[in-house]
Amino acid sequence: MINRLFGFKGGVKPESHKDESSGAPIQKAPLPKRLVIPLRQSIRSTARCLVEPGQKVLKGEHIGEGEGGLGTSVHASTSGTVVEIAPYPMAHASGLETLSVVIEPDGEDRWIDHTPLDLRTVSREEALAWLRGCGIVGMGGAGFPTHVKLGGGRGIDTLVINGAECEPWITCDDRLMRERAPEVLSGAMILRELIGAKQVRVGIEDNKPEAIAAMQAAASGLGDAVAVVPVPTLYPAGGEKQLIRVLTGVEIPQGKLGTDFGVQCFNVGTAHAVHRAIRFGEPLVSRVVTLTGNVARPGNYEVLLGTQVAELLQLAGPKADTDRYLMGGPMMGTELQSLSVPVTKGTNCIISASPALFPPPPPELPCIRCGACARACPAELQPFELYWFSRAKNFGKAQEYHLFDCIECGCCAFVCPSRIPLVDYYRFAKGEIWARERERQASDLARERFEFRNFRQEREKEEKAAKLAAKAAETRAKLTESGETPAPSAEPEDPKKALVAAALARAKQQQAAVTPRNTDGLNADVQAEIADIDARREKLNQQDADKAP
Amino acid sequence: MINSPYIRKPASVQGVMLAVLTALIPAIVVYAWQIAAVVLVNLAIATIAALAGEALVLKLRGRPLAPALSDLSAVVTAWLLALCFPPILPWWATVLGVLIAIVAVKHLYGGLGQNPFNPAMVAYCAMIVAFPALMSKWPAAGQLDFTTQLGLVLGSARELDAITSATALDTIKTGLRTAGATVQSIMSQGNFGLVSGRGWEWLAPAYALGGLYLLARGIITWHMPAAFLGALAAISAAFWAADPAHYASPLFHLASGGAMLGAFFIVTDPVSGATTPRGKLIFAASIALLAYVIRAFGSFPEGVAFAVLLLNICVPLIDMNTQPRVFGHRGDKAR
Numbered sequence: 001m002i003n004r005l006f007g008f009k010g011g012v013k014p015e016s017h018k019d020e021s022s023g024a025p026i027q028k029a030p031l032p033k034r035l036v037i038p039l040r041q042s043i044r045s046t047a048r049c050l051v052e053p054g055q056k057v058l059k060g061e062h063i064g065e066g067e068g069g070l071g072t073s074v075h076a077s078t079s080g081t082v083v084e085i086a087p088y089p090m091a092h093a094s095g096l097e098t099l100s101v102v103i104e105p106d107g108e109d110r111w112i113d114h115t116p117l118d119l120r121t122v123s124r125e126e127a128l129a130w131l132r133g134c135g136i137v138g139m140g141g142a143g144f145p146t147h148v149k150l151g152g153g154r155g156i157d158t159l160v161i162n163g164a165e166c167e168p169w170i171t172c173d174d175r176l177m178r179e180r181a182p183e184v185l186s187g188a189m190i191l192r193e194l195i196g197a198k199q200v201r202v203g204i205e206d207n208k209p210e211a212i213a214a215m216q217a218a219a220s221g222l223g224d225a226v227a228v229v230p231v232p233t234l235y236p237a238g239g240e241k242q243l244i245r246v247l248t249g250v251e252i253p254q255g256k257l258g259t260d261f262g263v264q265c266f267n268v269g270t271a272h273a274v275h276r277a278i279r280f281g282e283p284l285v286s287r288v289v290t291l292t293g294n295v296a297r298p299g300n301y302e303v304l305l306g307t308q309v310a311e312l313l314q315l316a317g318p319k320a321d322t323d324r325y326l327m328g329g330p331m332m333g334t335e336l337q338s339l340s341v342p343v344t345k346g347t348n349c350i351i352s353a354s355p356a357l358f359p360p361p362p363p364e365l366p367c368i369r370c371g372a373c374a375r376a377c378p379a380e381l382q383p384f385e386l387y388w389f390s391r392a393k394n395f396g397k398a399q400e401y402h403l404f405d406c407i408e409c410g411c412c413a414f415v416c417p418s419r420i421p422l423v424d425y426y427r428f429a430k431g432e433i434w435a436r437e438r439e440r441q442a443s444d445l446a447r448e449r450f451e452f453r454n455f456r457q458e459r460e461k462e463e464k465a466a467k468l469a470a471k472a473a474e475t476r477a478k479l480t481e482s483g484e485t486p487a488p489s490a491e492p493e494d495p496k497k498a499l500v501a502a503a504l505a506r507a508k509q510q511q512a513a514v515t516p517r518n519t520d521g522l523n524a525d526v527q528a529e530i531a532d533i534d535a536r537r538e539k540l541n542q543q544d545a546d547k548a549p
Numbered sequence: 550m551i552n553s554p555y556i557r558k559p560a561s562v563q564g565v566m567l568a569v570l571t572a573l574i575p576a577i578v579v580y581a582w583q584i585a586a587v588v589l590v591n592l593a594i595a596t597i598a599a600l601a602g603e604a605l606v607l608k609l610r611g612r613p614l615a616p617a618l619s620d621l622s623a624v625v626t627a628w629l630l631a632l633c634f635p636p637i638l639p640w641w642a643t644v645l646g647v648l649i650a651i652v653a654v655k656h657l658y659g660g661l662g663q664n665p666f667n668p669a670m671v672a673y674c675a676m677i678v679a680f681p682a683l684m685s686k687w688p689a690a691g692q693l694d695f696t697t698q699l700g701l702v703l704g705s706a707r708e709l710d711a712i713t714s715a716t717a718l719d720t721i722k723t724g725l726r727t728a729g730a731t732v733q734s735i736m737s738q739g740n741f742g743l744v745s746g747r748g749w750e751w752l753a754p755a756y757a758l759g760g761l762y763l764l765a766r767g768i769i770t771w772h773m774p775a776a777f778l779g780a781l782a783a784i785s786a787a788f789w790a791a792d793p794a795h796y797a798s799p800l801f802h803l804a805s806g807g808a809m810l811g812a813f814f815i816v817t818d819p820v821s822g823a824t825t826p827r828g829k830l831i832f833a834a835s836i837a838l839l840a841y842v843i844r845a846f847g848s849f850p851e852g853v854a855f856a857v858l859l860l861n862i863c864v865p866l867i868d869m870n871t872q873p874r875v876f877g878h879r880g881d882k883a884r
Binding site for chain 2: 008009012014015168241245251252253254256326328330331332333334335353358360361362363365366367368369370371372374375378379380381382384385401402405408410413414415416417418419421423424427
């Protein structure tokens with residue numbers, strides 16, 4: 001096996017601040033008074049609720065059924081009573097609410113019956129379904145369902161296990177690897193089997209020697225299929241694409257998946273959860289969370305999913321001058337809008353922030369194009385160019401300069417001597433581009449619908465006329481057959497009339513199509529609006545016509 | 550609300566500018582000690598003029614004074630100009646040059662970070678075109694005592710045409726017009742030292758020392774100085790090898806005029822220069838080639854300033870066509 005390391009360009013070295021909490025062993029957090037379990041636990045998918053208020057549930061009981069391709073199951077994190085099913089805020093910069101199951105623990109923390117899965121007796125698909133049923137998603141933050149990431153199980157050469165933990169302050173993965181290395185590697189071996197990879201490479205930043213030693217000791221019994229590789233400490237070495245690059249030399253472009261290049265990457269926490277799910281049948285109901293920053297007792301806790309941050313923070317004891325709380329690391333985390341938000345599968349760290357530890361940025365100065373950001377960018381972009389384009393709302397140019405390759409790691413803003421909040425500009429530009437895309441799609445859809453409706457009405461009219469003509473011909477034939485002379489009635493005239501009317505209508509339409517209207521050459525927004533109004537008017541006419549006879 | 554990242558490197562524009570000023574100190578020391586101590590007075594005059602000019606424009610534009618005045622960018626422009634101008638230039642000419650740079654070139658285009666041209670170089674070119682006589686009076690090193698120098702700067706002493714000479718570049722250029730003269734014959738007489746103008750030639754290593762400090766601090770990258778000096782050495786070596794009697798050696802070119810100052814402090818101006826790695830190489834090398842052509846064949850003795858301005862115009866074109874490949878796009882066609 002090659003043990004050569006590859007580098008990635010750029011990167012920064014912020015103060016690590018790992019020592020505050022890295023010495024604290026993982027402790028079980030006490031049962032909270034209340035659990036708020038969001039039904040949205042995996043990316044882009046909310047589970048269907050399976051319980052009702054008043055219902056008793058056991059720890060690990062299925063309370064939400066994953067829906068759609070990206071759905072995964074949601075479980076009760078402890079035994080107790082469901083008291084409410086209502087929207088609650090989640091930890092997200094938007095502060096948006098999501099449907100959540102509120103459980104009042106009964107204090108017994110009683111598990112539902114669960115049995116391990118013997119991988120030798122089941123098919124690969126059954127194993128993936130099992131993981132889905134256990135609610136396993138990526139625990140590095142994005143929450144991408146693991147069974148989806150395991151994909152087709154073919155064509156994968158290297159399985160990368162991400163233990164880099166490159167964000168400052170966070171130590172949950174460090175502690176997990178130090179204390180539960182055999183379990184993490186057992187999970188890694190299961191993942192390896194399911195994905196069909198030849199080799200496993202575990203990347204750990206070299207500022208975690210204890211974790212590296214523990215993992216190497218655990219790996220020594222697994223033969224040379226598993227390599228625990230110390231990687232240079234350089235943020236963002238733990239970014240999925242960066243770590244894959246460092247360990248395998250493969251560069252995965254934006255919008256592509258590792259599987260297309262024979263590589264797949266999972267977080268150590270995910271590997272640990274996979275181990276619990278397969279070897280014990282335990283669904284994912286807890287995770288390790290680092291509590292650190294401006295607190296009296298920094299530490300690492302095994303926390304039940306759904307525990308509210310306010311209650312969890314009491315364990316660490318935030319100091320008096322704390323002015324806000326960050327979820328995740330200081331480079332990519334978000335400021336919590338409310339302390340009532342629950343811990344979810346991607347919550348790795350809560351940092352209590354004080355003005356002394358995280359001083360507010362000094363005023364922004366003009367960009368001097370010094371290029372410090374370009375030298376720091378791990379995506380090898382020209383961040384200042386993206387900044388100028390985003391600022392000028394020149395979104396086309398921003399996309400041409402690969403705006404969407406930006407991983408929002410924050411390196412550019414970290415080094416900027418003009419202290420420009422560069423990432424904010426990229427988020428703004430991306431948001432605007434997405435909004436425009438959605439608007440365009442919506443107006444396209446409205447126009448298509450409208451055009452189809454016109455087409456359908458026209459077709460129906462023609463069909464009706466044809467049917468009428470056929471019927472008239474039939475009657476005439478019948479009359480001729482019976483030898484009766486047709487009565488001089490208006491009936492035989494009818495098809496003719498219909499034909500004339502149809503011809504008139506067509507002529508009118510053609511004229512309408514040729515004559516330019518003031519509704520031509522408008523932008524998509526206005527056209528969509530007009531189409532909308534036309535559709536409504538048409539509907540009213542139709543109703544009137546229906547009422548008329 | 551503040552978004553991520555929540556931590557920042559303690560870097561600032563002021564810090565960058567301060568590093569540039571620090572890097573100029575070795576050259577200022579050599580200048581004051583070897584050539585003319587009055588340069589210190591010129592630096593002071595230029596600094597005051599720059600800050601006053603900047604304050605005036607900021608006030609007119611209704612902008613806050615403190616952030617822009619304290620970022621030290623105007624001081625950098627002022628010092629570069631004071632070092633480019635002849636040391637016995639009258640004070641009003643220095644002030645005029647600095648005001649052209651700060652008011653016209655920097656602020657009329659929108660202030661810090663917005664100017665497409667290098668302010669110091671525009672001012673230098675404007676002055677040499679407007680006041681060719683004043684701008685070509687360079688004393689030989691140690692020729693004048695400090696009182697005379699000060700008198701010339703402050704306008705209290707009478708102009709002394711007889712005792713001021715020209716720069717080494719100028720001497721060679723005009724000397725070669727005489728029939729039969731060779732570079733060697735010109736350099737064997739007059740104020741020449743080891744490779745270039747006596748005393749003046751020591752400025753080059755002093756600027757290079759400051760430049761190495763900037764490189765070590767990561768304020769500038771190697772691309773521009775390497776490309777500039779490499780291209781200048783290459784083209785001068787080619788002509789010198791072909792006809793050493795009429796073309797000065799590469800060493801002479803590197804040690805004369807604005808070569809070293811240009812390589813480390815002028816072409817490396819981030820605002821008006823190219824920004825991509827390949828773009829920087831093209832930009833700096835082109836300046837050097839153009840500067841040599843102006844030195845050897847143009848009507849001005851020194852060409853760095855004009856070459857910088859001509860290449861400033863090309864920056865958008867250079868940047869656009871040298872965009873580096875993005876992570877994961879290595880197989881893509883270059884734009």
